[in-house]
Amino acid sequence: MAEPDSGGAEGHSHSVERVSEFDADDLGALCDATNAAIIDGGGFGWVHPQMRTSLESYFYGVLLVPERVLFIGRLDGIVVGSVQLVRPARNNEAQAFAARLEHSFIAPYARGHGLARTMTLRVEDAARGLGYHVLNLDVRETQEAAIALYESMGYIRWGVHPCYARAAGRTVSGIHYYKVLQAGGRI
Numbered sequence: 373m374a375e376p377d378s379g380g381a382e383g384h385s386h387s388v389e390r391v392s393e394f395d396a397d398d399l400g401a402l403c404d405a406t407n408a409a410i411i412d413g414g415g416f417g418w419v420h421p422q423m424r425t426s427l428e429s430y431f432y433g434v435l436l437v438p439e440r441v442l443f444i445g446r447l448d449g450i451v452v453g454s455v456q457l458v459r460p461a462r463n464n465e466a467q468a469f470a471a472r473l474e475h476s477f478i479a480p481y482a483r484g485h486g487l488a489r490t491m492t493l494r495v496e497d498a499a500r501g502l503g504y505h506v507l508n509l510d511v512r513e514t515q516e517a518a519i520a521l522y523e524s525m526g527y528i529r530w531g532v533h534p535c536y537a538r539a540a541g542r543t544v545s546g547i548h549y550y551k552v553l554q555a556g557g558r559i
């Protein structure tokens with residue numbers, strides 16, 4: 373496990389870690405945070421809460437995918453969110469310079485403490501370290517906090533997908549962003 377990035381304000385501490393294996397308590401807290409975010413209506417592709425066993429299988433699966441790097445965020449030591457850095461597939465030479473940030477979420481009970489900003493910075497640092505020039509991401513048009521977060525961090529809105537996601541019987545648009553992380557790069 374890599375060294376955590378730490379920060380915090382208002383008497384709370386927060387940190388972000390890259391995950392290579394799970395401690396049982398951390399995995400349980402991550403599953404609780406995931407379901408809380410799903411119930412709140414934002415984050416991840418899920419629109420319905422999931423069985424604990426399904427979420428555990430999902431997160432163990434993420435660790436097995438070579439292109440995916442999982443980071444967890446802690447507030448006062450408890451896992452309350454996560455984000456994934458996704459590397460391009462090896463056959464995708466034309467886009468080998470660009471990685472994706474996906475599935476960023478913080479449980480509703482842990483929002484507003486700067487943790488998502490710290491997680492995003494951590495993903496950017498990791499992507500830079502791997503030599504990527506560009507980070508791509510997309511969000512539902514309804515995810516106002518995420519839109520404010522990414523636009524405040526310099527992400528450039530380049531397009532809108534009118535049929536991006538469907539939840540609660542409603543189709544919503546998606547907003548696509550990119551950020552140039554560094555000029556040149558080794559990939």
Ligand SMILES: CC(C)(COP(=O)(O)OP(=O)(O)OC[C@H]1O[C@@H](n2cnc3c(N)ncnc32)[C@H](O)[C@@H]1OP(=O)(O)O)[C@@H](O)C(=O)NCCC(=O)NCCS
Nearest residue numbers: 414415477478483484485486487488489515517518520521
């Ligand atoms: C978006 C999300 C990850 C933000 O998590 P967070 O830890 O509360 O965010 P932070 O405390 O780090 O806030 C960072 C910035 O985000 C923006 N932001 C956060 N919450 C906001 C809100 N409720 N309204 C407007 N802007 C908000 C602000 O720009 C904030 O900066 P500031 O505190 O200097 O004003 C969280 O609200 C969430 O999980 N939402 C549902 C899932 C989602 O939208 N994921 C993104 C898809 S990739």
